[in-house]
Amino acid sequence: MRVSTAFNRMLDIPGGLVQDVSFTDQGVVVDVRLRKRRLRCPCGNTSKAVYDRKIRRWRHLDLGSTRCWLQTSIRRLDCVRCGRVRTEQVPWARPGARHTQDFEDVIGWLCQRTDRTTVTRLMRVTWRTVTRIVKRVVDGYVDNGRLDNLYRIGVDEICYRRGGRDYLTVVADHDTGRVVHVAEGRTQQALNSFFLDLGPERCAQVEAISMDMASIWKQPCATHIPQAQICFDPFHIIVWANQALDSVFRSKRRQHNSHKQWQRTRAAIRTGAENLSVSRRKLLEETNRNDQKLGQAWMLKEDLRDIYRTIPPSQADNYLNDWIERANNSQIQEFETLARRITKHKTGILNTIHQGISNGRSEGINAKIRLINKRGYGHHTAATLTTMIYLTLGKIIIPLPTK
Ligand SMILES: [Zn+2]
Known part of the structure; x- marks a missing residue:
């Protein structure tokens, strides 16, 4: 079998025919001829007049441990539609890319699943290259239907750089758990841009939107989706409860013998009751026995968590009213204050429960974004x-090329 025939079969390059193969310092260079002679601009326009030609190479998937390059004589055209000279579109690579689509897809697939250092080492590319490739892959595969059928959404902000000045506004679909919109900044404009993308018809479909309590998002929602129920993220309510508990606990610091003991106890009271280890549970029971006020505060925190966990939604209203009353009468200042805040936000809290979006999906997404940060994706x-x-x-x- 001839070498070019073998490579033709092995690489199966869309729209290309292998002419020759050479082994160089940089790896295997495969000379490819375009099957179609028609000159095509990336915009889709075709032309007969060739502006000029030059040799271009694309990195393709490795052959064993050897790098592989596709090489062809590429033409440029003076596109009337684009109004400028552009390089013709080849079927095996995205416009402007110096890697084949198969290579780029593998990079994108890997980046969905592992950290960037692994990707750069395995694929032998730089971080900057990965960044550029991922952008093209996302543009190529992003689902344009993601803005259809949005009924219950969540908006949240994420601080992506230390110092707390750089924010992204992220909108997620509660029903699919998917991020549908990301905008720079933490401004009303950031959310307005999403509603403008959505358009009036799709805005009218939105039934509920979750957000944090002190939200700057209320105004854009009132303008674009006035029919939607505002729901408050459980995450923030629980943060409040934990802060109140923490404050009760801090005031007792002197009663603990050692700092280490104090830290262990603090960790125990912060942990959700269902996640306590045997030893922590013991520690907690002891602490609560010795300090009734703290025990009472801990119970109030756990009871508030239960509204999202174990209480049937049909009983949520009564349960919350009951909780507010108990907190009000607790004679614990921190929880009396919490009761007032909860009362103020009661509708938003109950909306979340009745809409069934108390599973903290949007917060889950927020946690995942922080994980991306941690993985070191050079953002x-x-x-x-x-x-x-x-x-x-x-x-x-x-899709993987190795189908
Ligand atoms: Zn064009």
Whole structure:
């Protein structure tokens, strides 16, 4: 069998025919001829006049341990539609790419699943290259239907750089758990841009939106989705409860013999009752026995958590009223204050429960974004982090070339 025939079969390059193969310092260079002679602009326009030609190479998937390159004589055309000279579109690579689509898809697939250092080592590319590739892959596969059929959504902000000045606004679909919109900043404009993308018809479908309590999002929601119920994220309510409990506990610091003991106890009271280890549970029971006020505060925290966990939604209203009354009469200042805050936000809290979005999905997404940060995906800019969010949380399906 001839070498070019073998490579033709092995690589099966869409729209290309292998002419020759050479082994160089950089790896295997496969000369490819375009099957179609028609000159096609990336915009879709075709032309007969060739502006000029030059040799271009694309990195393809490795052959064993050897790098592989596709090489062809590429033409440029003076596109009347684009109004400028552009390089013709080849079927095996995305416009402007220096890697084949198969190579890029493998990078994207890997980045959905593992950290960037692994990807750069395995694929032998730089971080910057990965960033550029992921952008193209996301643009190529992002589901344009993601804005259809949105009924219950959540909006949250994420701070992506230390110092707390750089924010992204993230909108997620509670029903699919997918991120549908990312905008720079934590402003009303950031959410308004989402509603404008959605358009009036799809805005009218939205039944509920979850957010944090002190929210700047209320105004854009009142303008664009006035019919939607505002729901408050359980996460923030629980944070409040934990803060109140913490404050009760801190005031007792002197009663603990050692700092270590104090820390262990603090960790125990913060943990949800259902997640306590045997030893922590013991510690907690002892602490609560010795200090009735703290025990009472802990119970109030746990009872508030239960509204999202074990209480049937049909009983939620009564349960919450009852809880507010108990907190009000607790004679614990921190919980009396909490009771007032909860009363103020009662409707939003109950909406969340009745809408069935108390599972904290949006917060789950927030936690995942923080994980992306941790994995070191080099999001020094809002744009790179945005791309990574779509890649990993946008439920983008990337086909592997090894089908
Ligand atoms: Zn064009």
